[in-house]
Amino acid sequence: MIQTIRESLWNQFGGSIDMLTNAISAYPENLWNEQKKFFYISYHVSVFLDYYLTIPAGPLSSPLSFTLSEVIPVEGIDDIVPDNIYSQAEILAYLQASRKKCHDLIFNMTETDFTQLWVEVESNKIMPVFELFLYNMRHVQHHAAQLNMILKKDTGNAPDWVRAAG
Template identity: 35%
Template sequence: MAIIDNEMLWRQFGAAIDMLSEALSDCPDELWEKRLWEDQPDQWVAAGFSAFWYLSYHTLFWLDLYLTGAEEGFTPPAPFDLVEMEPGEALPRTYTREELLRYLEYCRRKCRETIGALSNEQAYRLCRFAWGELPFGELLLYNLRHVQEHGAQLRMFLGQKAGKSTSWVSQA
């Protein structure tokens, strides 16, 4: 028995993406490369992970990959690459706000289309990753939580460092 439908799920997922978009758009240039915290890189986190732009990129990369449901065959759109999946790697350069906002719009469309076309059978398809396995429907919820977590971190950073107040987006 389904407790939510595709449109309900999209409205909340879209709201989380919209809040991330607001953070990207509102970040002053002088904070774009600043770190939110002192990071300790490990095998899953590249050096500089906590820089505003990189945390934004990380969020979008995994949003995109998890919407695909598998690592095999996944390729992000240009100019992005698979560096997030390579242990000990660092990005070759700082991505611009415009590049990340374009990636965000790409992911937003992909998310809406993926959720809109989601069937019960697809929701129960098992997805396997290095960290574990779960049904695709649950992966979507995991993905939503990941986007919301990092979007909130970015927005809190802007509030603390730039005095930017942000609005709550209740639905997409």
């Protein structure tokens, strides 16, 4: 049973990451620096995908650096402000690393690992690790949908639905 759970979770979570990757890949490079909302969403979801794959919970960090801000920037999301406008290639490479991290975590988890609590002290988020995977997947899918909506508006086209991880 646990193997079926791992495979099903990966198929759907990996599919969500693939949809996010497809959306970011499809955005025209000439708009990347002009229409910064797309970049900010891409950056935000990449950082938090990685963060919610940190088990047990650790400090918020990223190989693509940011500054924590008390004031939410007009174009930013939450309280993380990227230190640079990172390229599509940098965001996509970060997503690929997080995709592998996600895959490896899911397939190396034991039933006990899935039931341990993930505790984020700063925000008082507490949930079983299995629920954290679902929470993270929903977060990825939410932002993939936003990016696809922006793509449709800016280019008239958006990538197709991904049924399962490729």
